[in-house]
Amino acid sequence: MILDIAGRKIGSDHPPYVICELSANHNGNFDAAIRLIEEAKKTGADAVKIQTYRADTITLDSDRPEFCISGGLWHGRRLYDLYEEAHTPWEWHKPMFDHARKLGITMFSSPFDPTAVDMLEDLGAPAYKIASFEAVDLNLIRYVASTGKPMIISTGMADAEEIEEAIATAREGGCTQLAILHCVSGYPAPARDYNLATIPDMIERFGVVTGLSDHTLDNTTAIASVALGASIVEKHFTLDRSGGGPDDSFSLEPTEFAHLCESTKTAWAAKGCIDYGRKSSEQGNVTFRRSLYVAKDIPAGSSITPENVRSVRPGFGLAPRYYDTVMGKRAARELKFGEPLNWDDVI
Structure with missing residues (x-):
């Protein structure tokens, strides 16, 4: 038309x-x-x-x-x-x-x-x-x-x-x-x-x-x-x-x-049109999303618990949806307060 x-x-x-x-x-x-x-x-x-x-x-x-x-x-x-x-x-x-x-x-x-x-x-x-x-x-x-x-x-x-x-x-x-x-x-x-x-x-x-x-x-x-x-x-x-x-x-x-x-x-x-993707104007704000961070020093081999890992801003760690997955796993190395949690950090 x-x-x-x-x-x-x-x-x-x-x-x-x-x-x-x-x-x-x-x-x-x-x-x-x-x-x-x-x-x-x-x-x-x-x-x-x-x-x-x-x-x-x-x-x-x-x-x-x-x-x-x-x-x-x-x-x-x-x-x-x-x-x-x-x-x-x-x-x-x-x-x-x-x-x-x-x-x-x-x-x-x-x-x-x-x-x-x-x-x-x-x-x-x-x-x-x-x-x-x-x-x-x-x-x-x-x-x-x-x-x-x-x-x-x-x-x-x-x-x-x-x-x-x-x-x-x-x-x-x-x-x-x-x-x-x-x-x-x-x-x-x-x-x-x-x-x-x-x-x-x-x-x-x-x-x-x-x-x-x-x-x-x-x-x-x-x-x-x-x-x-x-x-x-x-x-x-x-x-x-x-x-x-x-x-x-x-x-x-x-x-x-x-x-x-x-x-x-x-x-x-x-x-516009139907679009569920991330928009160009949002790209710079992705880092302000929540992710998993070390909230308390974790010695190597110690368990990851709600006390030492939290979902906070910014967004450089694992996505919050993995919170339940990492709970109870052990630290692959010594993790310091304020570090982003990544898959290489857990066993």
Whole structure:
């Protein structure tokens, strides 16, 4: 199981792929959008991701009650108005992609309809992300799959059957490089809702590269996910959490995101592989283990007893496991206090 996005290999044998989700955090300001890319590059992130839609491609301009949000972060907003405010204007896409390439950071997007895919193809997007709310849009998944590009599907709100259906649709549509992200579509989401034990089950059950889309308010959940096998970590990124935009309040600021990038890679390195052997950092401390030492002078031919041989530090004598074996044996020579006991010393 491996993905390759713009030359970066992604999978269990590689450090976690960390994605800065810019979402609506440009707050309608092109200069802020450019600065977000620049700051994302400085954090050490592998990629920045945007969202490609217009209000009229994602919802209807309707005042009916079901098109108004009740409860939560965006209570009282009409869907159309929220998406009109939050979208990244399509004319910004090319200069943003060009700037990301200039800086040397990968950029791709979540398309929300086929026209978005077509535009992103013209821009040379190296991969696609299917947002959690679109994981049930099998036609969109099929259309993205037809590009032949790597695809990442967020699974927030999807049950096991829906995830399986999305994966099958992607594969049938021609996608050969596929990843899924465990996700809780709460904004923000409490850590207790994440049930990270699901990640190793997803890896085994679905057989694809698996990661985490994290909407908690700190880095703990994301870092822990790497220890459980997450190969991708996506988190929202903002210049200022108090900026007042639709997604600012549950996003990480640059310093926090830099910590995320560093800590997830540390967690991956610490996970390592199954290894019961002595580690390189332990070699110098081996001498401080216990071993058998002469605790009282022993004349040649005298018995070795608990009074004259003890298990102490350092570790230059026989291993403590031989304590019972040497008890009652005789000294092969005169043994002095403080000498390590070795096999040549006993008969």
